[in-house]
Amino acid sequence: MPGTHPALTAFRLAGLDLRNRYAVAPMTRVSATGDGRATEEMAAYYAAFAEGGFGLLITEGTYTDRAFAQGYLHQPGITDEAQAAAWRPVVDRAHAAGARVVLQLMHAGAVSQGNRFRDRAAAPSAVRPLGEQLAKYRGDGPWPVPMELTRRQIAEVVAGFAASAVRARETGFDGVEIHAANGYLLDQFLTPYTNLRTDEYGGGLPGRLRLVREVTAAVRAAAGPGFAVGVRFSQGKINDPAWRWPGGEGEAAEVFTTAADAGADYLHLAGSGRDWFPEGRTLPALARAATGLPVVANGALHREAVARRVLEEGHADLLAIGTGALADPDLPLRVAAGTAPTPFDPGVLEPLATLDNARTHAPA
Numbered sequence: 001m002p003g004t005h006p007a008l009t010a011f012r013l014a015g016l017d018l019r020n021r022y023a024v025a026p027m028t029r030v031s032a033t034g035d036g037r038a039t040e041e042m043a044a045y046y047a048a049f050a051e052g053g054f055g056l057l058i059t060e061g062t063y064t065d066r067a068f069a070q071g072y073l074h075q076p077g078i079t080d081e082a083q084a085a086a087w088r089p090v091v092d093r094a095h096a097a098g099a100r101v102v103l104q105l106m107h108a109g110a111v112s113q114g115n116r117f118r119d120r121a122a123a124p125s126a127v128r129p130l131g132e133q134l135a136k137y138r139g140d141g142p143w144p145v146p147m148e149l150t151r152r153q154i155a156e157v158v159a160g161f162a163a164s165a166v167r168a169r170e171t172g173f174d175g176v177e178i179h180a181a182n183g184y185l186l187d188q189f190l191t192p193y194t195n196l197r198t199d200e201y202g203g204g205l206p207g208r209l210r211l212v213r214e215v216t217a218a219v220r221a222a223a224g225p226g227f228a229v230g231v232r233f234s235q236g237k238i239n240d241p242a243w244r245w246p247g248g249e250g251e252a253a254e255v256f257t258t259a260a261d262a263g264a265d266y267l268h269l270a271g272s273g274r275d276w277f278p279e280g281r282t283l284p285a286l287a288r289a290a291t292g293l294p295v296v297a298n299g300a301l302h303r304e305a306v307a308r309r310v311l312e313e314g315h316a317d318l319l320a321i322g323t324g325a326l327a328d329p330d331l332p333l334r335v336a337a338g339t340a341p342t343p344f345d346p347g348v349l350e351p352l353a354t355l356d357n358a359r360t361h362a363p364a
């Protein structure tokens with residue numbers, strides 16, 4: 001019934017009052033300036049979601065250091081004062097329209113395909129990523145073999161996340177989300193076939209989770225209390241969508257409790273909904289049960305009947321909407337009004353996933 005949908009009820013996430021359960025999923029749009037500053041166009045893009053009723057905006061993945069973190073040309077960063085200041089209009093406009101904003105912190109690792117600071121990518125091990133670079137983010141051909149990060153460089157990765165979280169807080173963001181999903185650096189450490197290390201960052205699951213633990217703890221400590229810290233995980237990767245954690249539910253529980261014990265306020269499961277309601281527990285439900293933390297579910301949840309079930313059956317607390325939000329930046333208002341969602345047009349991300357490209361496809 002319009003107006004009574006469970007996704008439209010308020011929720012308190014790590015001390016943040018959210019007006020409803022709808023979050024915009026993080027989406028890379030490679031539309032920042034060449035030196036990684038957010039633009040007015042980006043502020044208007046994010047403001048549209050806030051004005052369209054979303055309670056929480058999670059930004060696109062934002063690079064965290066001036067070494068190996070950047071993944072894409074025209075990706076935004078938060079590595080200096082100029083980049084931080086450029087995010088302020090995004091934050092201010094979202095706040096003015098009643099939404100909260102969390103900055104997603106991202107290190108691309110081996111799947112970096114555009115980095116103005118370094119000629120080579122760096123990763124847990126010198127393993128060529130599966131598949132090919134993403135054309136919609138200006139990539140072409142196979143990824144090169146990355147170099148193996150030294151322990152000292154790993155410490156710089158951790159410091160980059162922590163310093164970025166501090167800058168995010170000073171900029172006015174309500175929190176940060178650590179990107180440990182989708183095949184990027186933290187997920188490369190977690191994954192046995194991309195992490196062949198024999199030191200304390202490799203080997204069994206605790207070693208492969210060490211970087212997630214260190215980054216989460218460092219971000220938590222640096223950002224201080226009263227600032228939301230989330231961690232996003234997924235099984236599938238941009239370059240290996242079919243990947244599943246080899247240890248099944250036991251591995252999943254260890255992944256989730258590691259982040260929780262290191263100080264995460266919430267967990268976010270990317271793409272968890274492609275196969276909503278398989279046999280047994282869903283990953284978000286497992287994350288909730290294992291940690292007691294609030295959990296954000298994601299994956300085709302613009303479908304209101306599925307969204308209703310996810311919330312009513314207690315799989316998750318919040319719903320992150322990706323492509324459905326691109327199709328309908330005002331999805332929460334539509335659900336309230338009982339209006340059907342607009343089908344997503346993949347053409348808005350072709351040939352590049354940029355914002356100006358999307359505008360040319362926007363309905364008149």
Ligand SMILES: Cc1cc2nc3c(=O)[nH]c(=O)nc-3n(C[C@H](O)[C@H](O)[C@H](O)COP(=O)(O)O)c2cc1C
Nearest residue numbers: 025026027028060061270271299300321322323353
């Ligand atoms: C254009 C585009 C860019 C994306 N960029 C990111 C990103 O920066 N960080 C991230 O964690 N996920 C990213 N994703 C994944 C989405 O957050 C989400 O998991 C995915 O779209 C599935 O959700 P949906 O079915 O609601 O679209 C991106 C997805 C799209 C379509």
